[in-house]
Amino acid sequence: MYNILIADDVSMNRMLIRSILKNKLKDIEFFEAENGKVVLEVVKNNTIDLIILDLIMPVMDGFEALEALKSNEKFKHIPVIVNSALSEISSIEKTLVMGAMEYFTKPFSPDDIEIILPLKVKNALKLHEQNKEIERLNIELNQELKNANSFAKYMLPKKSRFNKVDFDILYHPSLGIGGDFLDCLEINDEVWFMVADITGHGIAAGMASSMIKILFRMTLEQPEMTPDKLLRGINKRIFSIFGDEDLSNYIVFTGFVGRIKDCQLTYANAAQPYPIIYRKAENIVVPIESGGMLVGMLEDAVYESHTVPLNSGDGIFVYTDGLFSTGKGSDFTNWSLVHESCNELITVLEKKPENFLENIFWKFSFLHKGEGTDFSDDVALIYLTLN
Amino acid sequence: MYNIINEESMTIFLEKDLVAPNVPGFNDNIKTYSKDISALSQVVLSLDTVNNIDSIGVTFVIGLYKKVTKLGVGFKIHDASSNVKQLFKLMKLDDLLE
Numbered sequence: 001m002y003n004i005l006i007a008d009d010v011s012m013n014r015m016l017i018r019s020i021l022k023n024k025l026k027d028i029e030f031f032e033a034e035n036g037k038v039v040l041e042v043v044k045n046n047t048i049d050l051i052i053l054d055l056i057m058p059v060m061d062g063f064e065a066l067e068a069l070k071s072n073e074k075f076k077h078i079p080v081i082v083n084s085a086l087s088e089i090s091s092i093e094k095t096l097v098m099g100a101m102e103y104f105t106k107p108f109s110p111d112d113i114e115i116i117l118p119l120k121v122k123n124a125l126k127l128h129e130q131n132k133e134i135e136r137l138n139i140e141l142n143q144e145l146k147n148a149n150s151f152a153k154y155m156l157p158k159k160s161r162f163n164k165v166d167f168d169i170l171y172h173p174s175l176g177i178g179g180d181f182l183d184c185l186e187i188n189d190e191v192w193f194m195v196a197d198i199t200g201h202g203i204a205a206g207m208a209s210s211m212i213k214i215l216f217r218m219t220l221e222q223p224e225m226t227p228d229k230l231l232r233g234i235n236k237r238i239f240s241i242f243g244d245e246d247l248s249n250y251i252v253f254t255g256f257v258g259r260i261k262d263c264q265l266t267y268a269n270a271a272q273p274y275p276i277i278y279r280k281a282e283n284i285v286v287p288i289e290s291g292g293m294l295v296g297m298l299e300d301a302v303y304e305s306h307t308v309p310l311n312s313g314d315g316i317f318v319y320t321d322g323l324f325s326t327g328k329g330s331d332f333t334n335w336s337l338v339h340e341s342c343n344e345l346i347t348v349l350e351k352k353p354e355n356f357l358e359n360i361f362w363k364f365s366f367l368h369k370g371e372g373t374d375f376s377d378d379v380a381l382i383y384l385t386l387n
Numbered sequence: 388m389y390n391i392i393n394e395e396s397m398t399i400f401l402e403k404d405l406v407a408p409n410v411p412g413f414n415d416n417i418k419t420y421s422k423d424i425s426a427l428s429q430v431v432l433s434l435d436t437v438n439n440i441d442s443i444g445v446t447f448v449i450g451l452y453k454k455v456t457k458l459g460v461g462f463k464i465h466d467a468s469s470n471v472k473q474l475f476k477l478m479k480l481d482d483l484l485e
Contacts, residue, residue, distance in 0.1 A: 197442070199442040199443060199446055200407075200442075200443065252442070252446050254442070254478075271477055271478040271479070273477065274477070291476060291477040291478060291479050292478070292479050293478060293479050293480070294442075294445065294446075294449070294478055297446065297449045298449070298453070327406075327439075327441065332439065332440060332441065332470065332474060333470045333473045333474055333477075
């Protein structure tokens with residue numbers, strides 16, 4: 001059932017249009033208005049699917065009514081077909097610019113009555129229905145993204161203090177659900193952590209991120225695991241599941257895996273922007289400039305483990321490229337800016353490390369806004385301290 | 388995107404940035420080149436006009452590398468900007484650069 005509002009100050013005109021459409025279209029309920037003010041009242045109190053609008057009316061004319069409709073968020077989507085005796089091109093142009101769909105001049109021709117008006121009304125109603133369906137699907141999709149986001153937040157590591165290591169995380173997805181991944185767990189006397197950035201955004205990336213978490217934890221269960229073996233194991237597992245089809249590109253990610261044990265950090269990097277180590281004794285920050293192949297790109301990719309010593313109070317900062325890369329221009333290699341920012345926040349690292357992630361996130365937020373940009377990718381940050 | 392074939396080598400010119408919105412178009416073009424590639428000894432990807440690259444762009448490069456080497460053809464990248472070189476160094480793909 002569609003609701004059509006016919007607005008004309010002459011009742012005979014309203015009757016004529018009603019009669020034409022009633023003969024040619026089914027399931028229509030008609031509403032009438034004799035001026036623009038009544039039009040606004042009718043749309044306020046009823047769900048209207050189409051308005052056929054005269055322009056010259058008393059109290060409030062059709063131009064004013066059209067402007068009021070199109071500037072109102074609730075009513076601007078209602079299609080409007082203008083039917084007026086005004087035949088100057090300026091009137092026609094004005095109403096079409098204001099958002100009217102169609103313009104008919106009075107009086108109607110026999111073709112208008114028999115064919116054109118009924119078809120144009122039918123098409124306008126169909127388009128309106130399609131737009132309403134798109135809006136409904138959009139609302140549903142946004143709700144699904146919110147639900148997926150809640151689920152993803154639930155999957156983030158919970159505990160912030162292990163036996164010898166404290167950690168803090170900050171996660172800022174770009175599209176409701178993110179393709180960045182963080183995990184951190186203690187197994188006996190080892191603390192393992194991983195930060196990964198899945199190619200792409202949205203639901204597919206979010207699903208891939210969930211899969212990586214499972215693969216990370218499963219692979220850790222194997223004996224004598226090392227960070228390079230872990231990356232290699234996940235890589236092999238991805239190819240065994242997806243083969244070498246193009247579909248494997250859905251599970252392509254950068255990743256950094258670390259293990260803290262006996263005051264040592266052993267790590268392997270799969271193309272993650274260089275993490276930073278904070279050295280408390282010297283009060284300096286040092287990047288870990290060691291790279292590696294993306295996971296999921298080549299089945300026989302080789303990764304390397306490296307080990308550095310850690311002292312009490314030292315920290316490790318790992319981040320995804322969404323922190324510094326806004327996708328505008330060539331800032332995709334601006335990880336040196338992260339190093340600089342860590343230097344600028346050295347007092348925070350020294351005295352209030354628990355505030356560091358928030359500080360660096362807002363620093364970059366202000367930096368981007370200053371450039372007229374914003375975060376356009378997921379941001380995942382983790383800061384671990386040897387306590 | 389276009390290519391130039393010189394003796395046994397094809398050079399591919401992208402003309403646009405290596406970012407997600409452009410990659411589907413690049414992939415469509417590569418499909419049309421496949422027949423020519425198998426008869427060559429080398430494919431060169433020129434990144435002369437590429438100022439911006441994202442992770443989808445990198446997967447395009449690797450995908451092209453895999454397609455080409457599967458056919459027994461050599462693969463190299465020319466004219467990468469310093470930014471792209473830095474990224475490829477991080478990803479241990481600098482062996483592909485010339």
